[in-house]
Amino acid sequence: MLDNWLYIGLFIIAAILIPAVAVILPRWVAPRKPNAIKQETYECGMETVGDAWVQFKVQYYIFALVFLIFDIETVFLFPWAVAYDKLPMFAVMEGVIFIAILLAGLMYAWRKGALEWA
């Protein structure tokens, strides 16, 4: 078991190292002539107005919240699905009730208009 994770750990190192080399290598190969105009942040060719922060819609936050709750609930369902062979019918129904409660939450968010992008 841990051997498999050792492979993943080594894979993480390789997967970070090799792209890092690809990004660092151009420092020697590519030209490097920074100047004030080149360094300006891009804004369709105009001079940048104000700073990068703009007021964001609160919807982004709501979607992230709904996602968080769904994410946690789904994580609970994974062991249920894995142990499926050993579950009697009523245990299956418990999972179904769990999903139904999830669906109820979705319906509530829907009815409340939290899923609208307006």
Place this chain on the structure above:
Amino acid sequence: MGDPINLISQWFNDLLLGWGLGEKLVAVLSLFVGAAILVTASLLTVVVLIWVERKIAGRLQDRIGPNRAGPFGLLQPIADIIKIFTKEITTPDGADKVAFNIAPVLAMASVLLIWAVIPMAATVVGSDINVGVLYIVAVGSLGIVAILMAGWSSNNKFALLGAFRAVAQMVSYEVPMVLTLLIPVLLARSMGINDIVQAQSTWFIVIAPLAGLIFLITSMAEVGRAPFDLIEAESEIVAGFHVEYSGMAFGMFYVSEFLHVWTIGALIATLFLGGWRGPGAETWPILGLFYFYIKTFVGYFLITWIRLSLPRVRIDQLLSFNWKFLTPLTLVILVVTAIVDKALSMAGAARWLYVLVMLAANVLVGWGTMLVLKTVEPNRPGRVRQEFPPRPVAVAPEAADN
């Protein structure tokens, strides 16, 4: 014979042992070399893929595609690589330098890491962990962090807006994606990717076609390819979170997107098309590798085809489609699959009957969905279709005067 990959790794092991290195060290070293080779091979695949995609795009749009550099333009990606390596990497004023430079590497790594668990042949199984499916989801969430880092550290309005959009889209589509992933897990009774492949004596696309379809759609949205390319909508937010990146730093985002599409092809192949399975794949593992690549290419081609055929959706359509259609549908499919599966295995149904009933259940749910969709009035508020009177294409000069 028939299994050259393990043959080579065995030879490598023996070579290192012959140098007098410790047994444990050799094991770790050869694992690391294996990982590094897989990473490099995945990156090199992208080089070919870029050419393939441009050729496909060309043909579908009635062009030839790259054809100057080398025969059939085959050397085009090489030329691209040389160019991108010799381009200056700029860092905009006011950017957060550290986060700005880590983000592209992290984005690339998050895609590469998926390959650690994908079995490519009977004997080349990668890392056979018992939580493989959730591992794939977990690694994907690192990509979300990378996008937020890139968008925030650029100190650019478009980048930040693009990152916000991207993250909203990715987290939204992750809900039905994770839920559909439950279906292969349920059918195989395991989260291990290798177990899922082993369980597919009948491909899961036959037993759970709707799950396969939803997985295809949601993972396209995860990558942000057309019709879901709001992440980098050129006409609205220029290029989204990677506006400020140039040279190889941009290249990393670009390559990671291509590799992500290819990876999704691999996931579709593994989870729904039977992975490396095929006639003779067990006795000749190299044949399994071949099947795996063919199936991966099928998934890849499908995504590319859809990308080149459909226009971009609006953000409200995108989110409504996810939350009001895909998510409820996935929940229904999940419940139906779970109950039918349990009922059939309790009744001790034969395999062919099981497959047939599962398929029928999927068809029924699909048909029911169509019926429900038809009852939704096309003109309810928020969905008003504006009627335009027919307008003549060419107007005679005198008619245009009044």
Place this chain on the structure above:
Amino acid sequence: MSGLEIIFLVVAAVTLSAAFMVVTTPNLVHGALWLVLTLFGVAATFVLLNAAFLAVVQVVVYIGAIAILMIFAIMLTRKVMQDSGPQTNANWIVAALLGLVLFVGIAQLLRKSSAVGMMMPAMDGAADPVVQLGEVLVSPNAYVLPFEVASVLLLAAMIGAIVVAWKK
């Protein structure tokens, strides 16, 4: 020292120093990014404990959802490119002392508890731990009630969040 111990020490050191950065960095977004590293370190610790399921759940839920939510919250509420000033005020020494006292107190209490240092019974090695988890989650003799209550709790959380955040 075995290889596993060395890996554990490295992981623990990275996790702790990242956690330290979370509370000291003057930039809130940096704090959130350090938090991501901390949570990743905790996931790695779970892997070392052979609790693979908890490790991936840690990444999926904490990094993939909660950290993202935090970054969203930070970016929604304030200008994000500037430093938001020092995280500490003049009272930080007192707070640190208090924290230390609490830590020592809890550690002392735990030391006296008989559960500490007791070997846990080994899990049934033959069965997949995830299968066992799935079984007890929906078994009426074990955790079926908490399992269903958890889903109701999450439903309540969602309703609450929508009511609070969604004013129209």
